[in-house]
Amino acid sequence: MTTASICTIGDEILIGQIVDTNSSKISTALNTLGIKVRYMLSIGDDREEIISNLDKCLRDTDIVIITGGLGPTKDDITKDALASLSGATGYKESPEQLAIVKRILGARHIDLLDINLAQALVPDTCEVIPNQLGTAPCMKFPFDEKRYGHRAVLYSLPGVPYEAEGLLDAILEDIKNNFQLERIIHKNIITFGVPESVLSKQIESWEDALPEWLHLAYLPNATIGIRLRLSCYGADDESRVARMDQEIEKLRELLGPTIYGSGDDTLQSILPRLLKCPPEAARQETLSVAESCTGGHLSQLITSIPGCSRYYNGSVTSYSNEVKINVLGVDADIIARYGAVSRECAEAMARGVAELMDTDYSIATTGIAGPDGGSKDKPVGTCWIAAVHRNRTTGEVEVTSKKVLSMSASRDVNIKRFASNALDLLRRLVEQQLF
Amino acid sequence: MTTASICTIGDEILIGQIVDTNSSKISTALNTLGIKVRYMLSIGDDREEIISNLDKCLRDTDIVIITGGLGPTKDDITKDALASLSGATGYKESPEQLAIVKRILGARHIDLLDINLAQALVPDTCEVIPNQLGTAPCMKFPFDEKRYGHRAVLYSLPGVPYEAEGLLDAILEDIKNNFQLERIIHKNIITFGVPESVLSKQIESWEDALPEWLHLAYLPNATIGIRLRLSCYGADDESRVARMDQEIEKLRELLGPTIYGSGDDTLQSILPRLLKCPPEAARQETLSVAESCTGGHLSQLITSIPGCSRYYNGSVTSYSNEVKINVLGVDADIIARYGAVSRECAEAMARGVAELMDTDYSIATTGIAGPDGGSKDKPVGTCWIAAVHRNRTTGEVEVTSKKVLSMSASRDVNIKRFASNALDLLRRLVEQQLF
Numbered sequence: 001m002t003t004a005s006i007c008t009i010g011d012e013i014l015i016g017q018i019v020d021t022n023s024s025k026i027s028t029a030l031n032t033l034g035i036k037v038r039y040m041l042s043i044g045d046d047r048e049e050i051i052s053n054l055d056k057c058l059r060d061t062d063i064v065i066i067t068g069g070l071g072p073t074k075d076d077i078t079k080d081a082l083a084s085l086s087g088a089t090g091y092k093e094s095p096e097q098l099a100i101v102k103r104i105l106g107a108r109h110i111d112l113l114d115i116n117l118a119q120a121l122v123p124d125t126c127e128v129i130p131n132q133l134g135t136a137p138c139m140k141f142p143f144d145e146k147r148y149g150h151r152a153v154l155y156s157l158p159g160v161p162y163e164a165e166g167l168l169d170a171i172l173e174d175i176k177n178n179f180q181l182e183r184i185i186h187k188n189i190i191t192f193g194v195p196e197s198v199l200s201k202q203i204e205s206w207e208d209a210l211p212e213w214l215h216l217a218y219l220p221n222a223t224i225g226i227r228l229r230l231s232c233y234g235a236d237d238e239s240r241v242a243r244m245d246q247e248i249e250k251l252r253e254l255l256g257p258t259i260y261g262s263g264d265d266t267l268q269s270i271l272p273r274l275l276k277c278p279p280e281a282a283r284q285e286t287l288s289v290a291e292s293c294t295g296g297h298l299s300q301l302i303t304s305i306p307g308c309s310r311y312y313n314g315s316v317t318s319y320s321n322e323v324k325i326n327v328l329g330v331d332a333d334i335i336a337r338y339g340a341v342s343r344e345c346a347e348a349m350a351r352g353v354a355e356l357m358d359t360d361y362s363i364a365t366t367g368i369a370g371p372d373g374g375s376k377d378k379p380v381g382t383c384w385i386a387a388v389h390r391n392r393t394t395g396e397v398e399v400t401s402k403k404v405l406s407m408s409a410s411r412d413v414n415i416k417r418f419a420s421n422a423l424d425l426l427r428r429l430v431e432q433q434l435f
Numbered sequence: 436m437t438t439a440s441i442c443t444i445g446d447e448i449l450i451g452q453i454v455d456t457n458s459s460k461i462s463t464a465l466n467t468l469g470i471k472v473r474y475m476l477s478i479g480d481d482r483e484e485i486i487s488n489l490d491k492c493l494r495d496t497d498i499v500i501i502t503g504g505l506g507p508t509k510d511d512i513t514k515d516a517l518a519s520l521s522g523a524t525g526y527k528e529s530p531e532q533l534a535i536v537k538r539i540l541g542a543r544h545i546d547l548l549d550i551n552l553a554q555a556l557v558p559d560t561c562e563v564i565p566n567q568l569g570t571a572p573c574m575k576f577p578f579d580e581k582r583y584g585h586r587a588v589l590y591s592l593p594g595v596p597y598e599a600e601g602l603l604d605a606i607l608e609d610i611k612n613n614f615q616l617e618r619i620i621h622k623n624i625i626t627f628g629v630p631e632s633v634l635s636k637q638i639e640s641w642e643d644a645l646p647e648w649l650h651l652a653y654l655p656n657a658t659i660g661i662r663l664r665l666s667c668y669g670a671d672d673e674s675r676v677a678r679m680d681q682e683i684e685k686l687r688e689l690l691g692p693t694i695y696g697s698g699d700d701t702l703q704s705i706l707p708r709l710l711k712c713p714p715e716a717a718r719q720e721t722l723s724v725a726e727s728c729t730g731g732h733l734s735q736l737i738t739s740i741p742g743c744s745r746y747y748n749g750s751v752t753s754y755s756n757e758v759k760i761n762v763l764g765v766d767a768d769i770i771a772r773y774g775a776v777s778r779e780c781a782e783a784m785a786r787g788v789a790e791l792m793d794t795d796y797s798i799a800t801t802g803i804a805g806p807d808g809g810s811k812d813k814p815v816g817t818c819w820i821a822a823v824h825r826n827r828t829t830g831e832v833e834v835t836s837k838k839v840l841s842m843s844a845s846r847d848v849n850i851k852r853f854a855s856n857a858l859d860l861l862r863r864l865v866e867q868q869l870f
C-alpha cells in the first residue's frame with residue numbers, strides 16, 4: 001500500500017497561535033486515493049529540524065506533503081532546507097510562477113520588490129506546479145530508489161489554507177501519474193436524525209453481507225449528521241462498480257428518509273434543490289428563519305451557501321421576549337402560559353417570521369444552550385424547533401415541531417445540534433417525511 | 436530550557452475526519468509557562484506505532500502530552516501501549532475516577548457495564564489526575580533519568596476537546612511542581628483597526644528600547660484583531676514586573692483607542708462592560724443588529740457570550756430588499772438610488788433595527804461577501820457598516836458609518852472581517868473614539 005506523511009512547518013503552529021487545518025484536508029484527499037497516511041507532524045522554523053524530520057518522513061513513507069514556511073520573509077529557511085536535502089546546486093526561475101506573482105501584485109497595485117521576485121525562484125532539483133492563488137509555487141522533489149530504498153516524492157505547498165487547497169487537485173493528479181494506485185471509488189450517503197448505534201443496528205445484516213472489497217465507514221459530524229462512506233476497491237472491475245451501486249440502492253431502501261443526500265451534501269447545501277420542489281414549479285420557494293437560542297448560527301449556515309439570496313429572505317434573532325412578541329407577533333399569553341422554551345412558542349415564532357418575511361417556508365428554534373440556566377423540566381440542552389409551510393394558493397399553513405435534547409456540556413455543540421435538527425425538520429416537512 | 440512534545444492518537448485524525456484542536460490549546464498553555472514545544476505528532480491506533488513514537492518523544496523532550504485513544508472501545512490499544520512502555524506489572528483501580536464514572540452514567544440513566552468500569556482501571560505505573568467531565572482519567576507516567584538520560588513525564592489525556600481542556604490547569608500545576616521553570620508573566624494588549632505593518636511602525640522605537648528580558652509577539656486574528664503579547668522573563672524579580680507594567684502604560688499612550696482590551700478579551704466579550712457605560716447608569720444599555728452580507732455571523736458572535744440576553748435584544752438578517760424595506764423600514768428610494776450596498780442603506784438599516792427592537796445601540800452590515808457578484812465600483816469584499824446610538828432622554832440619534840474592504844478570496848474570511856469591523860465601530864461609538 002502506498003503510504004504518506006504530512007508535515008506542517010512554522011513556529012505559529014507550535015506556539016498555538018493557529019490551528020492546522022491543512023493536514024486534515026490533505027489526509028482526506030489522500031485517503032480517497034487509497035493512500036495510507038502514517039503520521040502527521042508539525043515542526044518549527046528551524047533549518048536542522050526541517051532537514052532531519054523530512055529525511056525521516058521520506059525514509060518512512062512514499063509521499064511526503066509539507067505545508068508552510070514559504071512566506072516571503074521566512075522564505076530562506078524552508079526553501080534552503082529543501083535545496084540542501086535534495087542536493088540542489090543552485091536556484092532557477094519559474095517563468096509561470098513569475099508571471100503569476102506579477103499579475104497578483106499588479107492587481108493590488110503593489111510595487112515588485114526583490115523579495116517578491118524571489119518567490120518565483122526554486123531549487124534546481126524541483127519541478128514547479130504553479131500556484132494561481134498566491135505568490136509561492138508548489139515545489140515537487142522526486143527522490144530515486146537509491147536514496148531511501150524506495151521511490152519517494154515530496155510536495156511543498158504554501159501554508160495559506162485556500163492556496164494549499166487550490167493546489168490539491170493538481171497534486172492528486174500528479175500522484176496518480178507517478179504511483180501505481182489501486183483504483184478506489186468512494187460514495188457518501190448522508191443521514192440525519194438517527195444515532196450511530198441505532199443506525200448500525202438497522203443496517204447490520206446488510207453490512208455483514210458486503211463483499212470484502214466493499215468497505216463501509218461511519219463519519220459522524222454535529223452539523224452534517226452521519227456520513228456513510230462506501231469504498232469500492234479494485235474499481236477497474238466494472239462488475240464491482242455495478243454491485244456497489246446495487247448495494248447503495250439497498251441501503252436507500254433500508255434507511256428511507258433518514259438519508260438526505262450524497263457526496264459533499266450538507267443540510268444547508270441541499271436547500272436550493274429542496275426549495276425548487278416540485279421541480280416543475282415556475283418560481284423558487286422561499287425560506288425565513290426565527291432564532292432564539294441558536295442566536296444567528298442557523299442563518300449563518302444557510303448564508304454560507306453562495307447564491308442563497310435566490311431562496312433565503314432572512315431571519316429574526318429574537319433574544320428577548322419583547323422581540324418575540326413585537327417583531328414576530330408571538331402572543332404574550334403563549335409565553336406567559338407555556339414559557340419561551342415551548343412547542344407553542346416555537347410554532348408561533350415560525351408562523352410569525354413566515355408572515356413577516358412573506359415566505360413559503362420557515363423554521364424556528366427556542367431553547368437553552370447553556371452553560372447556565374434551565375430547570376428540572378427544561379434542562380440545559382433542551383430546544384423546541386418548528387417548521388412551517390404556507391401554501392399561497394390555498395392559504396393553508398402546515399406546522400410541525402419537535403423537541404431536541406442535546407446533552408453536551410458545550411454551549412457551542414448544543415447550538416450546532418439545535419440548528420442542524422431545525423434544518424432537518426424543514427427537509428422532512430418539504431419531503432413530507434415527518435417523524 | 437524545558438521542552439515538550441504533543442502527540443494525538445487516533446485514526447480519525449489521520450483519515451481527515453476530524454481536525455485536531457487539542458494540540459493548539461495545549462501548546463498555547465505550555466508556551467505561557469516558557470516551555471518550548473519542539474514538535475506535534477499525530478499517529479494512528481496502532482500499538483507498535485504508539486510505543487515507538489512515544490519512546491522517541493520521551494527521548495527528545497522533557498514533557499510529553501498525548502490526547503486521544505482512550506474511548507471505551509479503543510481503550511486497550513493506548514492504555515495497553517502505555518502499560519508496556521512504562522513497564523507496568525498490572526492494572527489498578529482509581530477510586531476517584533470510579534466514583535466519577537458512576538456519577539456521570541447515573542445522571543444519564545445508563546447501566547454500568549464492564550467497559551465503563553474499565554475506564555477507572557489504569558496501569559500500576561501511573562498516577563491519576565481525575566477527569567471530572569468524562570469517564571477516562573488523565574494518567575501521568577514519570578520516567579527517571581536512567582531511562583532517557585533526563586527526567587521525563589508523560590501525561591495522557593482523553594481526546595474530547597472540552598475534557599482535555601478541563602484537565603489542562605491541573606496538568607500545568609503538576610508541571611510547575613515537577614520542573615524548575617523560570618517564572619514568566621505574559622500580558623496581552625488587544626488592538627483592532629490598524630494593520631500589522633502600520634502598528635509595528637507606530638511602536639518601533641518603543642519596542643527597540645525594551646530590555647532583553649521583555650519580549651513582544653504579534654498574534655493577528657481575523658475576528659479578534661491583533662493581540663500584542665508582552666512576556667516578562669525572570670519575573671521573580673519584582674522590579675521587572677513593575678517595569679513591564681510601565682511599558683504597557685507607554686504602549687497604551689502610543690496606541691490610544693486602537694487598544695480595546697487585554698487578556699482573553701474579544702470584541703464580543705467586552706460588550707457587557709461597554710454597554711454598562713457610563714458606569715453610574717442604573718440600567719444596562721441594549722443592542723440590536725441588522726445584517727445583510729454577514730448573514731447571521733455577527734449575531735452569532737454576540738450570542739456566543741453566555742448571559743448576553745441581559746443586553747442583546749436580537750437581530751434581523753435582511754437577505755432581500757423586501758425585508759430591508761418592510762421589516763427594517765429602509766426607504767425603497769435609498770435602495771433604488773444608492774443600491775443596497777451603500778452608506779445610506781447601512782445607516783438606514785441600523786436606525787431601523789434600533790427602532791424595531793427598541794435598543795440604545797445598533798449595528799448594521801451590507802456588502803458583498805463573494806465569491807461571485809460585485810461590480811467595478813463595488814467589488815467582492817466591499818461592505819458598508821453603520822452603528823447607531825439612540826439617546827432615550829433627548830431623543831437624539833447618533834449615526835456613524837464606514838466602508839470596509841476585505842480582499843480575501845474566501846467568502847468566510849470576508850464575512851468574519853465585516854463582522855469584527857462592525858463590532859469595532861460600535862466600540863468606538865460607545866467610547867466616542869471614532870475614526
